[in-house]
Amino acid sequence: MNRRVEIQFESAARQEHAVQLGMWIFLGSELLLFAGLFGLYTVYRTEYGLEFDAGIHHNQLLLGSTNTVVLIVSSFTVAWALYNVRKDKRDTALAMLGITMLLGLAFLVIKGVEYAHHFSEGVFPGKAYTNLELPGHGARMFFTLYYLMTGLHALHMIGGLAVMGWVTHRVWTRRTNRESHTELHLGALYWHLVDSIWIFLWPLFYLTG
Amino acid sequence: MTSYLASGRSLRSWLVTKDHKRIGILFLIATTLALVLGGVFALLIRIELLTPEPSVFDALDYNRSFTHHGVVMVFLFMVPVIPTVFGNFFLPMMLGAPDVALPRLNLASFYVYCLGATILLLSLWFGGVDTGWTFYAPYATTSPTAVATAVFGVFVVGISSILTGLNFIVTVHTMRAKGMRWFRMPLFVWAIYATAIIQVLATPVLGLSLLLVGADHAFGMGVFDPALGGDPILFQHLFWFYSHPAVYIMILPAMGVVSEVVCTFSHNRPASYRAIAISSIGIAFIGFLTWGHHMFVSGMSMLDVGAFGILSMFVAIFSAIKVFTWTATLYRGRITFNAPMLYFFGFMFLFVFGGMTGVAVATSSLDIHWHDTYFVVAHFHFIMVGGTLTMFLAACHYWFPKMFGRRYPEKWALIGAVAVILGFVFTFTPQFLLGNAGMPRRYHTYVPEYQWLNVMSTAGATILALGLVVTLVYLVHSIFRGEKAGDNPWDSRGYEWLAPTPPPTHNFHTPLVIARGPYDFHCPERP
Ligand SMILES: [Cu+2]
Numbered sequence: 001m002n003r004r005v006e007i008q009f010e011s012a013a014r015q016e017h018a019v020q021l022g023m024w025i026f027l028g029s030e031l032l033l034f035a036g037l038f039g040l041y042t043v044y045r046t047e048y049g050l051e052f053d054a055g056i057h058h059n060q061l062l063l064g065s066t067n068t069v070v071l072i073v074s075s076f077t078v079a080w081a082l083y084n085v086r087k088d089k090r091d092t093a094l095a096m097l098g099i100t101m102l103l104g105l106a107f108l109v110i111k112g113v114e115y116a117h118h119f120s121e122g123v124f125p126g127k128a129y130t131n132l133e134l135p136g137h138g139a140r141m142f143f144t145l146y147y148l149m150t151g152l153h154a155l156h157m158i159g160g161l162a163v164m165g166w167v168t169h170r171v172w173t174r175r176t177n178r179e180s181h182t183e184l185h186l187g188a189l190y191w192h193l194v195d196s197i198w199i200f201l202w203p204l205f206y207l208t209g
Numbered sequence: 210m211t212s213y214l215a216s217g218r219s220l221r222s223w224l225v226t227k228d229h230k231r232i233g234i235l236f237l238i239a240t241t242l243a244l245v246l247g248g249v250f251a252l253l254i255r256i257e258l259l260t261p262e263p264s265v266f267d268a269l270d271y272n273r274s275f276t277h278h279g280v281v282m283v284f285l286f287m288v289p290v291i292p293t294v295f296g297n298f299f300l301p302m303m304l305g306a307p308d309v310a311l312p313r314l315n316l317a318s319f320y321v322y323c324l325g326a327t328i329l330l331l332s333l334w335f336g337g338v339d340t341g342w343t344f345y346a347p348y349a350t351t352s353p354t355a356v357a358t359a360v361f362g363v364f365v366v367g368i369s370s371i372l373t374g375l376n377f378i379v380t381v382h383t384m385r386a387k388g389m390r391w392f393r394m395p396l397f398v399w400a401i402y403a404t405a406i407i408q409v410l411a412t413p414v415l416g417l418s419l420l421l422v423g424a425d426h427a428f429g430m431g432v433f434d435p436a437l438g439g440d441p442i443l444f445q446h447l448f449w450f451y452s453h454p455a456v457y458i459m460i461l462p463a464m465g466v467v468s469e470v471v472c473t474f475s476h477n478r479p480a481s482y483r484a485i486a487i488s489s490i491g492i493a494f495i496g497f498l499t500w501g502h503h504m505f506v507s508g509m510s511m512l513d514v515g516a517f518g519i520l521s522m523f524v525a526i527f528s529a530i531k532v533f534t535w536t537a538t539l540y541r542g543r544i545t546f547n548a549p550m551l552y553f554f555g556f557m558f559l560f561v562f563g564g565m566t567g568v569a570v571a572t573s574s575l576d577i578h579w580h581d582t583y584f585v586v587a588h589f590h591f592i593m594v595g596g597t598l599t600m601f602l603a604a605c606h607y608w609f610p611k612m613f614g615r616r617y618p619e620k621w622a623l624i625g626a627v628a629v630i631l632g633f634v635f636t637f638t639p640q641f642l643l644g645n646a647g648m649p650r651r652y653h654t655y656v657p658e659y660q661w662l663n664v665m666s667t668a669g670a671t672i673l674a675l676g677l678v679v680t681l682v683y684l685v686h687s688i689f690r691g692e693k694a695g696d697n698p699w700d701s702r703g704y705e706w707l708a709p710t711p712p713p714t715h716n717f718h719t720p721l722v723i724a725r726g727p728y729d730f731h732c733p734e735r736p
Contacts, residue, residue, distance in 0.1 A: 007715065008308040008384070018310040018383040025375045029413045036417040036447055040432065043443060127429035127437055137438025144430055144437075148421075 004180075016182065023186045027193050030156075034197055037149050041204060044141050051138025055146070056209030058123075058134060060114060064206035067110050071195045074103035078164070078188045081171075088178040090171065097168040100191070104161045111154055118143070146205055153201060156194045163187045212614065212711040227312035228714055233298030234612075235319050239326070240294060241681070243285035248674060250278035255636075255667040261657045271653035272339035273354070279342030280333075284363050285326050287597050288455060291462035292408075293322070293373055295604050296401045298612060300377060302705035302712065303395045305386025305721030310379040314372055322369035329362030341651060343452070346433035346444040350425035357427040360419040367416040370458075374408030377401055386704075388723035392486070395703055395727040396472075396479065399486045400465025403493045407454045407461075411497070415451030418444060442507055449500035457496045459593055461489055463600035464531060467556060470549045470600075470607050471535050473701040475542025478728035480534045488527040495523050505576045514573045521571035528564050532557065545699070548622035552603035555630035559595025563588060566641070581651075584644025587637040595633060602629065605684060610698045614711040615691030621683045628676025635669025697734060703727050707735065 009015040045052045081096035122130035125147040129140040167187045170176035176184050213230045217223075223231055253274045257266045266274065301309050309315050332338065336355035340348055349356050381402050385394070394402075422444065424430040431437025433444040464485075472479055479485055501509065501517030509517075535557070544550070566588040570576050579585055609617050639662040644650075648659050655663070697706040704727060708716050725732045 006312075008306065008310065008312065010720075014383055018379050021382055022311055022314075022375055022379045025378055025409055029371050029375070029409050032410060032413040033417050036414045039447070040421075040443065043440070047440070048438070125428070126425075126431040140431070141438045144432060148424075148430070148432070 019182055019186070023189055027189065030193060031197075034149070034152070037145070037152070038200070038204075041145050041149070044138075044145065048138025048141060051134070051136055052142045053209045054134055055139050055142035056205060056207070059146075059206050060117070061206050063110055063114050064202055067107050068198065068202050070103050070107050070110070071198050074100045074107075075192055075195045077103065078191050082181070082184055082188050085171065085176065085181050085184055086178060090174070090177075093171055094168065097164060097171065101161055101164050101168070104157060104164065108154060108157060111150065149201055150205070153194070153197055156197070160187075160191050160194045163190060211713060212709070213714050214613070214711050216714050225316070227308070227316055229297050229301050229309045229312065229315060230612075230712060230716075232315050232319055233294050233296075236289065236293035236297060236322070239319075239323065240286050240290040243281055243326070244290075244677075247278055247282035247286055248677065250274050250281065252670060252674060254278060255670045257653055258655075258663045259667050261655050261660055263653055266653055268653055269339055272341075272651070273333075273337040275651060276338045276341050277333050280329065280338065280359065280363070283342055283455075284366050285329070287459045287593060289322065289366075289370060289373075290601055291466065291597065291604065292377070292401055292404055292458075293318075294601075295397075295466070295608065296373070296377060296404075296462065299608065299705050300380060300398060300401055301384065302708055302716050303398050303703065303727070304380065304384050305389060305704055305717065305723060306380065306384035307715035307717070309376050310383050311376050314376055318369045318372040318376070321372065322366055325362050325365030325367075325369060327362075328365060329359055332358035332362060343448060344419060344422050345448075346422055346425065346439075346441040347435060349422050350431075350434050352426070357423040360423040360426075363419055364416045364423075367412045367419075370408050371412050374405035374412075377405040378409065381405075386721040386723055392482065393723055393726050396468035396482065396485050397462075397465035400461045400468070400489055403489045404458050404461045407458050407493050407496065411451040411454040411458075414447060415455070418447035418451070421447075442504070445504050445507055446500070449503045450497070453500040453503065454493075454496045456589075456593065457492055459597045461492065463556075463597045464489065466600040466604045466607070467531075467535060467553060469701075469703060470553050470603050471538050472728045473607070473699050473703065474545045474547070474550045474553075475539050476545075476700065476730045477538055477540075477542035478726070478730065480537035480540070482726075482728070484530050484534050488530045491527040492524060495520060495527065499524065502571050502576070505573050506580045518571045518573050522568055525564055525568050528560070532561060532564075547606075547619055548617075548626050549603040549607040551623060551626040551630070552599045552606070555626065555633075556596060556599045556603070559591050559599065559630075559633065563591025563595055567592065579644055581649055582644035583640040583648050583650055586650050587640035587644060590637050590640075599630070599633075602626070602680065605680075607699070608705075609684070609687070610694035611705060611708070611710055611712070613688045613691070614694055615687050616694050616698065617687045617691060618683055621679065625676050625680035625683070628672055628679065632669050632671070632673030632676050636666050636673055637669070639663070639666040639669070700734075702729055702732070702734065 005012045005015055009018065077096045077100045081093045081100065084093035084096060122132070123143050124130065125144040126140070129143060131139070164187060167176060167184050170183065213228055223235065226232060254271070257264060257271055257274070297309070297315065301307070332355040338352070338354045338356055338359045340352050340354070340356060344356065344360060381394070381398060421430070421432045425432055425434055429437070431439050433439045433441045435441060468479060468485055499517060499521040501513055502521045505514055566584075570579055570585060570588055606617055606622055609615070643659055643662050646659065648655055694710055696708075696710045699706070702725070704721065704723065707721065709718070
C-alpha cells in the first residue's frame with residue numbers, strides 16, 4: 001500500500017486504517033438508512049399480514065431470484081478483481097470489473113422489466129395504485145414499500161456502478177495498481193453492501209409469502 | 210511560521226481551504242447567520258403575541274414564523290454549531306494532530322451544509338412551511354406549503370452532519386499524538402466523540418423519515434396517510450427516535466465546553482474525570498430509549514408510558530452526576546471570574562431548572578396536563594437554548610484568544626452575558642406559568658388573561674436580543690482591533706493552548722508528545 005501519504009498522517013498504515021474505518025462507518029450509516037424502512041415493513045406486515053402474503057405471491061419469484069444470483073456472482077467477480085490487482089494481473093482484473101458492471105446493469109434491466117410489468121397491471125405506489133386484483137390498503141402499502149425499498153436500493157446500485165466505472169478507469173490507466181488500490185478495496189466494500197441489502201430485500205418481497 | 214489566518218488572504222484561499230481551523234471559521238460565519246435569522250423569526254412571534262387578538266400576522270403567517278424559527282434554529286444552528294465550529298477548530302489540536310483525518314471530506318461537509326441550508330431557505334422563501342419543525346403527519350402530507358422542498362433541505366443538512374461525525378470518529382481513533390491515551394483526552398473530545406456516534410447512528414433514520422414525509426407530500430405515497438392505509442403515529446416514532454437523541458447532539462458538545470471552562474478557570478482538575486466522560490456515554494446510550502415521552506397523548510399503552518417515563522428520568526441521573534462533578538470542581542480551585550465563568554453559572558442555573566422540569570414532564574400524569582402547552586416550550590428552551598446557546602457563547606469567549614490572537618473586552622462581555630442570561634430568564638419563566646395556566650403552543654391568539662405574562666416574555670426576548678447584538682458587535686470588533694493575546698492567556702493545561710497563537714496551518718511546530726493530563730495544573734505547562 002504505497003499510496004501517497006497525506007501530511008496529516010504519520011504513516012501510510014495510519015492513513016490506511018483511517019480510510020478503512022471511515023468507510024465502515026459510512027456503510028453502517030447506510031444500513032441505518034435502510035433500517036428505518038425495514039422497521040416500517042415489519043410494522044405494516046404485522047398490521048396487514050394476509051395482504052402482504054398475497055403481494056409476495058403476486059411478485060415474480062423467478063425474476064427476483066435471478067437478480068439474487070446475478071448480484072451474488074457480481075460480488076464474487078469484484079472480489080476476484082481486487083485479488084488480481086493485488087497479484088498485478090491487470091487484464092484479468094479489468095475483465096472481472098467489466099463483468100461486475102455488466103451484472104449490475106443486468107440487475108437494473110431485470111428490475112426495470114419487473115417495474116414495467118407492475119405498471120401494466122396498475123400496480124403503482126401510493127394513491128396512484130389502481131390494481132383491481134388486489135384491492136385494499138394492505139396490498140397498496142405492500143407495493144408502496146416495495147417501490148420505496150427496491151427503488152432506494154436501485155439508486156444505490158446506480159451509485160455503485162458509477163464508482164465501479166471510475167475505479168475501472170483508474171485500473172485501465174494504471175493509477176490503481178498493486179501498490180496502490182485503496183479505492184478499489186473501498187469500492188468493492190460498497191458493492192458488497194449493496195448486494196447484501198438485496199439479500200434482505202429478496203425474502204421480504206419474494207420468498208416469505 | 211505564518212498563522213492560519215495569514216497563510217493566503219484571498220477569498221479563494223478560504224473557500225477551497227482544507228485547514229480544519231479555516232473550515233471551523235467558515236462554519237462559525239454560516240451558523241451565526243442562521244442564529245440571526247432564527248432570532249428574527251423568534252422576535253416576529255413575540256411581537257404577534259403582545260396582544261390577544263391578531264395584530265401583524267394572520268394564522269398562516271404566524272404558523273410559518275414559528276415553523277421557520279424552529280427549523281432554522283434546530284437544524285441550521287443548534288445541531289451543527291458546536292461540533293462544526295469548535296469541534297473542527299479544536300478537536301485536532303486537542304489531540305495534538307495537524308488536521309482532521311479526512312480534510313477534503315471536512316470541506317465537503319461544509320458545502321453540503323450550505324447546499325442543504327440554501328434548499329431549506331429557498332423553500333421558506335417560496336411558500337414557506339407551516340407544519341412546525343416536527344413535520345407531523347398527516348398534516349405535513351397535505352399542507353399547502355412547500356413541505357417537500359423543506360424536508361429535502363433538512364435531509365441534505367443531515368448528510369453534512371453524518372460526514373462531520375464520521376470524520377471526528379475516525380480522527381479520534383487514528384490521530385491522537387504520542388502519549389495520548391484514551392483517558393488523557395480532554396473532556397471536550399469525549400463529548401464531541403459521543404456526539405459524533407449519535408450523529409452517525411440517528412441522523413440516517415431522521416433523514417429517511419423526513420424523505421418519506423416529503424414523498425407523501427409530493428407524490429401521494431401514503432406511507433403515513435391513514436386515507437391510504439398508512440399510520441401517522443409511525444412517523445412520530447421514527448421522528449422522535451432521531452430527534453430525542455438530537456437533543457443530546459445539541460447538549461453534549463455544550464457539556465464538553467462546560468468541562469473545559471470550569472476546569473480552566475478554577476485551575477483545578479475535574480472532581481472526577483471518569484464520571485464526566487462515562488456519564489456522557491451513558492446519556493448517549495439512554496437517549497436512544499426515551500423517544501416515547503413525546504407521545505404520551507398519542508395513544509400509547511400504560512405500560513409503555515411508564516417505561517418511557519422511567520427511562521427518561523434516568524437521563525436526569527446522568528445529568529446530575531455531571532452537575533455535581535462540575536460544582537465539586539470549583540471546590541478549592543483558584544477561581545478566575547470572567548465572562549465564560551458567568552456563562553457557566555448561567556448554564557448551571559438554566560440546565561438544572563430545565564432538567565428538573567424535564568423530570569416533571571416525563572411524569573405522565575403531569576404531562577397530560579402540560580402537553581402542547583407553553584410549559585413544554587419553556588422546558589425545552591431552558592435545556593436547548595439555556596444549555597447550548599450559553600455554552601456556544603462561553604466557547605466563543607474562552608477560545609477567542611487562540612482563534613484570533615486577540616483579547617475581547619471583559620467589561621462588555623460581562624454586560625452582554627448578564628443581558629443574555631437575564632433576558633433569557635425573563636423570556637421563558639412567564640412561559641412556564643402560561644403553560645401551567647393552560648395556554649396552548651402554536652396559536653396566534655389567546656384569551657386576554659394571558660396578556661401580561663406574554664408582554665413580559667416579549668420584553669425578556671428583547672433584552673436577550675440586545676445582549677446578543679452587543680456580543681456580536683464587540684466580538685467582531687475585537688477580531689480586528691482587540692489587544693494582542695499570548696499563547697496561553699488563561700493559564701490552561703489544555704493541549705490546544707500549547708500551539709502558537711494564532712496557530713499555524715498544521716498547528717504545532719514540532720509533533721506533540723503528551724506527558725501529562727489535560728487538567729494537570731500541578732505540572733508546568735510544558736513538562
Ligand atoms: Cu425527548
